[in-house]
Each structure stands twice: as structure tokens, then as C-alpha cells.
Amino acid sequence: MNTFLKKTILLTLTAVLMLSVCGFASADEGVTFTAPAVTTALDDSSNRVVIYSGAEEYRHAYFMERLTEQFPDYDISIEYMPTGNLAAKLAAEGLDSEGDIFYDIDYSYAGMIEQYFADLSDYDQEIYMEDCRVKSNKYLCETRNGGAIIINPDLLAAKGLDEPTCYADLIKPEYKGLISMPSPKSSGTGYMFVKNLVNAWGEDKAFDYFDQLAENILQFTTSGSGPVNALVQGEAAIGLGMTAQAVTAINNGSNLKIVFFEEGSPYSLYGFSVLDGKENRKAVREVFDFFYTTLVVEDKALFYPEKIYKDLDFEVENYPTNIHYGDMSGNTTEEKLRLLDNWEY
Amino acid sequence: MRIREKWSPSTALKILLCIFWLFAIILPLIRMLSTMATVDVRAVITARKFSKALRQSLTVSFTATVIAVALSGLLSWAVARTNIRHKTILNTLITVPMLIPSISHGMGLVIILGANGWLSRFLGLEGGIYGFWGIVIGSVMYSFPVAYLMLYDVLRYEDGAPYEAAEVMGLTAQNRFFAITLPYLRKPMISVVFATFTMIVTDYGVPLMVGGKYMTLPVMMYQDVIGMLDFGKGSVIGMILLIPALIACILDMANRDKGNAAFVARPYLIKKSAVRDNIARGICIFVIVLVFLPIASFSILGFIAKYPTDMTLSLKNAAQAIHMGAIRYLKNSLIIALVVSFLGTALAIFNAYMTARSRTRLSYVLHLMSITSLAIPGIVLGLAYVMFFKSTPIYGTFAMLFLVNSMHFFASPYLMAYNTFGKINDNLENVGAAMGIGRWTIIRDVILPQAMGTILEMMSYFFINCMMTISAVSFLANVRNKPLALMITQFEGQMQLECAAFVSMLILSVNVVMKYILFVMKKRTTF
């Protein structure tokens, strides 16, 4: 059962990958990335590589298959933890962490723990979109996680309500108790909506708005995936959630609708890095470089197609195209802490 | 017993234990609290959102405590003071909610009483139970069995003599209740209320699932620690959550009732009354059905393809969970639970013996340290351990998890042993000394066999909690020693509620088996 399932997953994924690679390969012929040359002697005493990641399990399954294929002699493991837990653990452990590579860390967290990451200035960041580049060179971009207003049309229809078309609609009394939003304090997804509206409208107006929106909110979920879960289960009718998750749910048979309001799609960026000192270990370095040159690209092509590379575009079934992104400038750790200190919910 | 001799072996052992506690609880906690140094504590606790969360925490916990204690009082009366049959089965069924993590109760509630819950739809409830009542209902669900067990024991062992006297004097049932039962219940009731309150006020599993917008302190702490990586602020809240448990400890120590079992005159005599028994039966059935609704709901959820879009029965979730290592994690959990149930119990027995049967001033220090763990929220303990032990050789090993779980769940089994040892004849060691039978021989041959029932309870308590715990181990576990319960949060965070339900079921099954083993063994050891 076990191996059968694994094989099925792998086969499906490979098939999808082939298709999508074919899909973009013609347009972006010849776009490849190379890791910087290694100049110092690397420590090859251990073959063990531990990856801590906040990504979804299906992405991990794919990574594991590819990594075992690429590095059959290495003992590689991927451990899932919610990004917040992961960051808290690293912040507490510091350089004593057993993790070698850290994957899928929200930039706003990464900023708080980057002191424990190796210096990655040798890696070319020019390959990324400008807003994805990390000035401190402590981590590299790996995902753009876009947000959208996601709707369960059946539920709205059952209640005889119109679909909202702008943020102002969401605070109408008829939507009371129908809206789900992640708590910006525990979820990067929740925070990006706040930051987006603060940038678009100014702080006072945005916070006033959320005060009114809170009246209509069913629950501020802890995790960013909470709202789409609630929509799928029919708990909520409208969610401020993640586009990619909604697409997955739609592809799995849920009837959901993804809409973007005038202010644009808020987004947060996710990065990956290596624990300071571990970059000198041969196995770790090779795995990290494989992510940089190959796996991240494949990950985007399969699951998170939103644009991070300057010269590379991806398509995924049912994924919205030509997304108009919102203004997310000034998205620093300090700004996040400052804004959320005033957050009441 | 020889207070005068400063360096008797028992004093030396006590000092040894104190040193152990220093490293196992005190120093890690100090390390954690040192992160508070940079925090403006005043600003944190005077902030409007803090006072609001505090107020809400108190209100919701108080309400839930009142309901849970009232419910368990009614239920313990129905079982302990009537002639209804199958009391063992009833006791088992009533305590099943103690066998799953609180977050699973929250999940079950969403399925039933969420905005799209089947009962909400059936009753036409708008918006579900998110918020105040959601937390109250969820908290009552997992906390009332604990209160029930405590009250049931109190009622069962109450002396029947005063009732007989009162009846002879012609007091009505109502008067007997106010004149005897209530005063008798006062002291234990204080312990029950505080234990229940502490349990509810520090929990974040239920508020996370069904809290809606209703902010409570543990959720706030969770957000500060996990969301904002602000350990300092989290510690401040953690400190405040320590207060109710601290009060409970002090009250408990102030009115400790060291009753000697040999002197309970006669058991309470239950008279015949069909009406009363029928009412009791009704109450029991009603409560058990309520308790099992969420559990049954998520049990079914574990075997549904995709709730609510594809309601066909399927083993897909089981396969998925197993594919992701559920079996390996289950093995880890079993190793942890078994080792801790022996190690933790041994330590608790040792400690309780030193405090209950060899009283010196040092015993009080030891007693206080032993019950501190009751008050430390799992997140705080877990992070404290990370910071304190991160560069020691045991970090990242199974030993680390053995230790953290032994400490996290220490207080309750310790108190069980403490009370039992206190009730066992206090002259056994003396009579042994006079006969020339050593203390250790008396402990081995007389005291431990007499406490065997309690010891088995302690072991099962450690076991069951190790199977369920999420908060403290979530930071300490790693690739090699991750326990099964962490899969619940993992699935929950990845919108795979069905898989999370399956894992909860797996934990429930293991714990039910454990309870059954305990039941059989207890039957064999009672004398």
C-alpha cells in the first residue's frame, strides 16, 4: 500500500511536471540557474541532511522523491512544522538547531531569525523579480504566496446574497458571521491583507476598516489555511485566503470562486536558507544548491506558479493568470511588529 | 522522622531530589523568564487588549468551570449515590473524553455545531457556536470528566454515619444535604473547582478551533510566542496563567485533610428508590450521548473521503496518514508513553514518599516544586526546555521527550501518590523500625503493594497524556522521535481535517486499550 501510494503520487506528479515543463519550455528556452562555485574545502564527514519546512505535505513528498533520486547516498529527511513553530524553535535553539536547511519561511519571520542563517551573497539574486530579492543576502526567494477573496458561491446563493465585489461590500451587515480571515498575528497570510490595505489606504483608514470587518468575521483562524478550510467545509462563505490553496481545493472538486478586489492581490514571499556554518558541509551544500537550481523551479511549475523569477513563467490548471498584485512595499519585520502591536483581535 | 539529624539518608535523598527539580524545572523556567528582561511588563499588562483577553479568559473559564463542576456533581451523584447498574461501564464511558487532545474536541464541535455543522443546520442555528459559547462547550467537554472523577471519589468515600444520625433525628433529605453533604464537600470542592479552572484557563486547543473572535490569554500567548516570536511577552502571559494554579496549590496545602482510612466509620448506605434511579439513569444517558456526539462525529470524519463535498466512506485518510509515517510516529509515541509511565511514576512515587511520609521542612520545598508543573503551560515548558537543554547531549534524543513529559504531567500522579501515601497507616515504618525491619523492606513489601491501585492509575495517567500531548513536545520533537499527536496539528494546519480525525481516532483507540488493561490489572490487585 505504502509503496503503491508513493509510486502513484510520483507518477502523477512526474506526468504533470512533464506537461508543464513542456508548456513553458518553449517560451523560456534555455533559462537555467547555476549555483556559485565552491571555493573552500567542504566537510564531507556526514551524509545527513535535515530540512525543516513549512510547506505542504504533497510538496515534501515530491521533494523527497527527487532528492533520493538525485542523492541516493545521502540520508535526507524533511520535517514539517508550521512556519511560526519553526521560527520559534529556531529562535530558541539558535545555532544548536539540528536543522540544516530551512524551507518555506515567510519573509517576515525570516527577518527575525536571519541572524542564524549563512551569508548567501554568492548566490545570484538577479534571477528573481526585484521585490523578491533579499538585501541582507541571508535567504533566497522560493515562493510568492498570493492572497485573494475566495467565495463559496453555493452558500451565498443559499442565503440569497450577492457576491461581494469590493472590500466595502464585506462590511455590509448581511455578511455578518460569514467571513473568515486568518489572524495577522499568527499567520503571514492574515498579515499580508492588513499590510496591503494599510499601504493602499493609509494606516488609520485600514485599521478602521478592520474594526468594522471584525463585526462580520466568523473566526480569525490561527493558520493561513483556515479560511479556505472553512469555505470547503461550508463553515464560512467568504474567506481572505491563499490563492494557491483555493486552486488546489477547486482542483479537488470544491466549488469555490477566486476574486481580486481593486486593491490588488496581497502577497507574501517565502524563502529558504541554510543554517550558519552548515553551508560548509558538502551534503548540505549540494542539496541546497539543488533546490536553488532545480527543485524550486519544479515546485513553482507544479504547485505555486506565482511569479518569482524575472525570466520564467508557469501555468497551473485553474490558476488565475495575469494577477494584479497589490502594493506590499515596506514589508519589513519592524513594520510588521509595529503594526501588529496595535492589532486587537 | 528524625528531624534533629541533619544528614540522615532521607535528608540526603531529599536534597538530591531538590537538585533534580532545580535542573528539571526551576533553571529552565528561569532561563525562559530571563527573556522577560527586555519586556516592559507594565506596558504588556496594562494594554487594553491584554485586559480584554484577561477579562474574557476569566469569564469564559469561570462559566465553563461552573457548568463542568455542576454537571460532574450531578453525574457523580447519579452514579455514586444511586443503585443504577453497570457503574464501571458508566465510569469508563464518562471519562472517554479525557483520552483525546482538546483540539480534537474542538474539531468534533465544529463538525456538529459549526456554521455548517450538521446539528446547526438541523436546528437552523446561524453562524454556529464560534466564540464564547463555543469555548465554554468545548472546555466543559474535556474538563468535566476530571472534575467528575474527583467528585465521584469524594462521594464514594464519604462517611455514612452522620446521615444515619441525621435520619434518626428526623432531618429531611433537603436538610441533610445542606447540613452534611455541602459542608463535607466544601474542602474537596475548592480543589475540584481550582483544578478544573486551571485546566480550562490554560488551554488553547479549544479556543483555537472554536474561539471565533473571542480572544483568551492562552491564544494571545500562542500568538505572541509562535506568531511574533516574542518569547518575553509570551512569558509574561505564561506567568499570569500560573496564578490560578498557584492559588490552588496554596489552598490545597492550607486545608489538607490527611484522613486516615482506618477511621472512616461506615460507608454511605444507598436506599432503594426506583424513581431516583430512573432520574439518575436519564442523566447518565443524556450526558454520555452529549459527550459522544463530537467523538462519534470525528470518528466518522476519519473515514470520509472529503468532508463535506464527498461523503463516501473511504480508507483514504488512513492510507494517507500511514503513508506519512503514522505507524512510525505511533511507535515513537508508544515508546515515549511506556517509558514515561514507568519513569514518571517511579519519580512521582519517590517524591511523594519523601513529602508524605517523611515530613520535614525540606518536604514542603519538595512538595511545592512537585506541583509547580501543574501550572506551567506546555508552550512555556517546551520553549524553556529548548533554551535550557539545546547544547546538552540529551537534546534531540528520546530522553529529552521522556523528561519533558514526565515533568509536564508530573503534578497529578504525584498528588495521587501523595494522597494515597498520606492515607496509608502512618506507623508502618515505625513498627518496622521497632521490629528491625528496614524502611526499604517495609516500602517494598507493605506500602507499595497497598498503593498498587494508585500506582496503576498513575502509570495510565502518564501514558494517556503522553499519547495526547502536543504543546510541550512540539518544539522538542525532531525527525527521529516525533510522536503521533503532532500529526494532528500538522494535518489540521494543512486542511486535512479527515486525516487529523483519523489520527485522533488512533490515539483514542490506543488509550482505550490502555484503559482496559488498567481496568483488568486493577481488578487483580485490589485486596
Next chain:
Amino acid sequence: MDKLIIKNLTKSFDGTGVLHNVSFTVRDGEFLSILGPSGCGKTTILRILIGLESADSGEIIKDGVNITTLPAAKRKMGIVFQNYALFENMTVLRNVEYALLKSAGTKGEYSRKKAAAKAKEMLELVGLSEHLDKKPRQLSGGQQQRVAIARTLALNPDVILFDEPMSALDVDTRLSLRAELKELQKRFGTTMIYITHDQEEAYALSDRIMVMDAGVIHQLDTPHNLIDRPADDYVRNFVIRNINIKINSLIQFARLEDNK
């Protein structure tokens, strides 16, 4: 002959004096009661005598040997407590047998078989032959105390100390147990020191009575002399207050004598 000589015992707990320079002697084969209100220090004397507590100063001489610092196990004394202190996980028979097999004084002396035989013999003496396989909880208070007495006697100690052994029993049981105890003492000739706050009991059982209050001895004399020649006002008041009890006990004492 003097069995025990107690010289100048002084003891205080946390700075509060409990015993002040207490000296007395106990004769061989004597039944001596220590009588006094609770808190007068009588239990402390007992605990010091058997070695559960050590005195701040003073000496205990037993059979001419100074045992002041000897551990309890080596003093060849037995003790019977108010709450029986039985091994509740063992049967009645096993309680006595276990003591014989494990006690430092008799260890190695008994095979399992011999221990069982001896235990049965002792239990028969206290009238418990029919209850050998019961657990202590299944017995009445008086029966439980008989087990404790049999267990202590089996080890054949030089002195047996009793710490209010009957205060938890009802009146009828007390009366019969009293008689049995006196009988056993005559039979074994063991020196017994008996603590009680019940004058009636003391008068009925004792060869001599020691009246104590607040850590000092007021009088140590025969029951008769206590009544006829009280040493001070304390003893006089003590006795007069209980004049009825005295009459009752004298009558009972006479009965006991008659029964012999």
C-alpha cells in the same frame, strides 16, 4: 530488679520544651501506665524509649546497658499503636509470619514452616484462629488490635510499649481486650509500658501509674497510693475528678482478680 532506668530525659521541638528532666525506673515484669492529658509528653517518652526519636539529653539504661543511642531495631522492644499499623496487604497469618521472617531479632531463626507454626500459635493465644486467612480490613477494630499484639509478642521483646492502643475501640471491646492483655502479660512476664489518657484503663491494668503533665512527672506510684496519698494538688484534683471511675475500676479489678 530494674528493667529500665530513665535518667534526666529532656526534649524540645522547635524551641518548645516537651520533656523536662524526666527520670523514672521500670521494674522487670511490671505493667506501668503513663497517664496524662494529650500534649503532656507521654507519647514523646515512648518514641524516645523505642528509638524513633532521640532525646536532647538524658540516658536510657536497659538491663544495665546504656541503649540511649542504639537504633530501634537493636533495643529488643516492641510497640503497639492506636491505629494498629497492620500490613493491610497481607493476611492475618502473614502479618505475624512476615514479622518473624524479616525482623532483625529473629531473622534466620525461623524457617517458613516454623514461622507459620509460631504465628498460628500466637494468633490462637489472642483468639483469632478462625481469621488467619482474612485481610485486616475484614476484622473488627478489637480483632485488628489483637493481631498487632500477637505480632509484637511473637518477636518476644523484653519490653512492649503501648501507645493508647484502645482509644479507637468501643467500650465492650475495651473491657474484654483489657482482660486479655493483663492475662498475656502474666503469661509472658513481659514488661509493659502503657500510654493512655483514660484513668479507668490505667487503674484496671497497672502495677504502677505515672501521672504526667506538661513534660514533668507529678507522681509515680501504685493506683492505691495515687488515690490515698496524692503527691500534690494536681494529682489530687486529677483523682477526685474521676472518683467515680475509680470505683468502677476497682470493682472491675476485683472481678479480674476473681476470674483468675
